[in-house]
Each structure stands twice: as structure tokens, then as C-alpha cells.
Amino acid sequence: MDGTATGTPRERRRxxxxxxxxxxxxxxxxxxxxxxxxxxxxxxxRTLVSLVLGLGLFGWLVVRQVTAVARATFPRxxxxxxxxxxxxxxxxxxxxxxxxxxxxxxxTFSESLDRTDAMYFTVTVFATVGxxxxxxxxxxxxxxxxxxxxxxxVLVGVIAKALFGAVELGIRRRGAGPxxxxxxxxxxxNGNSDSGDGRDDDA
Numbered sequence: 001m002d003g004t005a006t007g008t009p010r011e012r013r014r015x016x017x018x019x020x021x022x023x024x025x026x027x028x029x030x031x032x033x034x035x036x037x038x039x040x041x042x043x044x045x046r047t048l049v050s051l052v053l054g055l056g057l058f059g060w061l062v063v064r065q066v067t068a069v070a071r072a073t074f075p076r077x078x079x080x081x082x083x084x085x086x087x088x089x090x091x092x093x094x095x096x097x098x099x100x101x102x103x104x105x106x107x108t109f110s111e112s113l114d115r116t117d118a119m120y121f122t123v124t125v126f127a128t129v130g131x132x133x134x135x136x137x138x139x140x141x142x143x144x145x146x147x148x149x150x151x152x153x154v155l156v157g158v159i160a161k162a163l164f165g166a167v168e169l170g171i172r173r174r175g176a177g178p179x180x181x182x183x184x185x186x187x188x189x190n191g192n193s194d195s196g197d198g199r200d201d202d203a
Contacts, residue, residue: 019077023084030088035115039100050100051144054093055151062086062159066166075170079163090155091126094148095119101141108141109134126152 065082072078099118101108111134113121121134125148136142 015074015077019074019081023081026081026085027088030085030092034092034095034119037096039096039103039115051093051097054089054096058086058089058093061089062162066162069163069166070169070173072170075167078170079167082163086159087155090151091119091122094125094144094151095122097144098122101144105138105140108136108138110137122148125149128152 062082065078065086069075069078069082095115095118098109098121099113099115102113102118106112109121111117113134117134124131124134125145136145
């Protein structure tokens with residue numbers, strides 16, 4: 001729907017609901033894959049390999065999403081979809097890493113971790129909450145946790161800025177095109193209610 005130039009309120013609502021449904025589906029799918037993926041085995045090297053491959057996939061996805069946002073008809077909604085995919089994927093990558101590490105090297109954390117515990121620990125680090133109920137107690141665990149904290153800063157700072165920049169670029173490229181569904185009737189994403197030829201966008 002993002003690539004279709006539509007301007008009526010009904011069509012914009014349809015785009016909005018499509019965006020919300022796709023975002024929710026992305027979150028559910030990524031979470032389901034995390035719980036259903038076979039993560040058994042005793043190969044310690046797999047922990048590092050899964051982290052490197054996961055971060056590589058994440059970086060590739062972000063680059064594609066930023067490009068898609070800049071070209072989208074509704075860049076703000078496209079950016080929301082991008083975040084709905086990127087953030088859960090980022091959290092799952094580290095959750096898998098912590099889960100494998102805790103399984104393959106017992107004693108890495110203050111308690112054994114199942115998948116839910118690993119996700120919980122990842123989210124507390126990401127949100128900088130730090131309850132202290134689960135903590136890394138080995139050097140490897142602390143290094144990986146530190147790596148996540150640095151990656152969190154990159155995600156919040158650099159990637160978010162890149163997405164917002166892509167949104168602004170998309171709005172400029174769109175010019176007098178249809179408004180985002182959340183811009184209100186007649187809006188075109190830059191505060192003007194009229195298109196370049198003087199006609200209302202919804203006309």
C-alpha cells in the first residue's frame with residue numbers, strides 16, 4: 001500500500017490499518033520464531049557465530065528499510081513498520097545469544113536462563129532498567145552485555161536518526177503528493193494544506 005498514491009481519507013485509513021497490521025504481524029512472527037527455533041546443542045562457537053550473523057542481518061535490514069522509507073509514499077508509516085521489524089529483531093538476536101551462552105557455559109549469569117529469562121534480561125538492558133535480579137558474572141557474559149549496551153546506543157542514536165532523516169527526505173520527494181494518514185485532512189506532511197497547484201490534496 002505504501003507505493004500507491006492515494007489521497008482520500010478512506011484510502012489513507014486503509015493504508016494506516018495495513019501498516020498497523022503488518023507491524024503487529026512482524027512482532028508476532030519474530031517472537032514466535034524465537035520461541036520455536038531449535039537452539040539445542042553443545043557447540044560453544046555457535047553463540048558467537050549466531051551473534052555475528054544476526055547483527056549482519058540486522059544491519060542489512062536497516063539499510064534496506066532506510067532506503068524504502070525515503071522512497072515511500074507514506075514515509076512516516078513506512079518508518080513505523082521499519083521500527084516494528086528492526087527493534088524486535090535486535091532484541092531477539094541478543095536474547096538468542098544470552099540463551100545459548102547460559103546453556104553452553106553454565107554459571108555465565110547469576111541464574112540459569114530459559115528463553116523468556118533471556119528475553120527479559122535483553123529488554124532490561126535495552127531499557128536501561130537494571131533490576132539486578134539477573135546479572136552476568138563471567139567476563140564473557142559481561143563483554144556481551146557491554147556489547148549490547150553499545151549497540152543500544154547505536155540503535156537509538158544513529159539508526160533512529162537515519163530513519164527520521166529518511167522520513168524527511170521522503171516527504172520532500174513526495175512534494176505535493178498525498179498526506180500521511182496521521183497528518184490530518186488535507187495535510188501533506190510538511191505543514192501545508194494545499195498542493196503546489198493550489199488545490200486541496202483530498203480534492
